[in-house]
Amino acid sequence: MKVPGIPFKQGRNAYDDRDGQKFGIAIHATDNTATAEAEASYATRRTDGVGSHFYVDGDSVVQSLDTRSRAGHAGSSTGNENGISVEITGRVSASRQWWLANVAWDRLAEVLAVVCREYDIAPRRATVAEMKANPKVRAFYGHNDMRLAWGGTSHTDPGPNFPWDHLLDRVKRAMNGDEMELTDPIKLVTGKGVAYSSPTTTVAGVLSSTNYYVLQTRNSVLAELADARVREEAILAAVTGGSQAKVLEAIQAQGEQTRRQLAEQAATEAARDAELRALVEQGQDGTLDATEVLRRMGELLATAGQGQARE
Incomplete structure (x- = not known):
């Protein structure tokens, strides 16, 4: 699936998904402060087999792989096969305040709401115990959670201060249509808010x-x-x-x-x-x-x- 209304820049490292299914949304931090566009551009030429379905920064979301593709993002075959990868630009050591101020939360929430509906993924964070017991748990998890559950990597992102509560709350609200004015999908396309005359168009x-x-x-x-x-x-x-x-x-x-x-x-x-x-x-x-x-x-x-x- 390509999410409507956001830029798509085909990444180099797209692989066939063996069962054609996805069960979770994997949240990563790039551990840098590059733009989403720069990360997506780099993904078109990188030769290390790594990729992500989405890249996110402070004002944009860019899709790099069709969600039906298998991305090399988790370090484990289980995570790569089952997870839809979201790379958010930011340092693993960033504070909660930094994360809250430097992510396009509304835009990201709208995109992930579409993904959640498509794959029947619950807007909640799975525990490591759940992930070990059921690698196909339909929920959100971080790179560090995948490391603890399935191994294959030393990465601990998105970091201890990442605001999981804020992310999941925004996705829940987007799925419910709460407070999402028509300017939000316009921002998804143009990056700018535009007033719209109809009072009923959300x-x-x-x-x-x-x-x-x-x-x-x-x-x-x-x-x-x-x-x-x-x-x-x-x-x-x-x-x-x-x-x-x-x-x-x-x-x-x-x-x-x-x-x-x-x-x-x-x-x-x-x-x-x-x-x-x-x-x-x-x-x-x-x-x-x-x-x-x-x-x-x-x-x-x-x-x-x-x-x-x-x-």
Whole structure:
């Protein structure tokens, strides 16, 4: 998975994941103060086999590997196979106050909320005992936790003062849609906050609108099928004394009409889905301003809702 709305710079060291699954989010510290962009750039050419899925600094998140890829980040095959790596730039010795002031927490939380939903990962930190007992525990853990549970490394990051409570709280809030205004996804694309006029447009609201649209489409299809069954039964009830062939012919004609309608609806939804994906890509590559991307996405969703109402 490539998380929409953040830059993607393909890292050199991407490997096949044997079972195609991920179970945890592994938090690392780079032990330097480079930018996320610099780390992602270095990842395109490093020859030591090391890589990470995400790099994070004080104002940005950059994705380096598709989450389905296996990254060399843990020092152990268990950690590499099962964990999605997040490298946050900062010293292992940094104070709690430094961490709180120098990480793009809102942006990181939004990204990790997407990852958690995709892989059913709980926003909590696993204990080393849990990790030893179950290497596929669905939770967060640090590089040091992986060292203690699975060996293979001497690294102790992200360090004793890393604010785990703050990170997990932000991810939980992002997953719940709490206090996440529409300026946050705009920052994911541009790095800058932009005011947006609609008082109801939050990240949760956009997601809810999208989910509502999907559910409405599904319900519309089910309703069409139910109506077709009712019409078929009505034909059977109305045709008395007619030949069986005529009854079957009438049912077949009605069924064909219903299938044509459903096929047309499916084609319309597929075209709209392609437009939405294209808009996300245009926002990522800078072809369109993030505000314009969101405006157009809103128009597409609104048009979809109007279409459902007419039907």
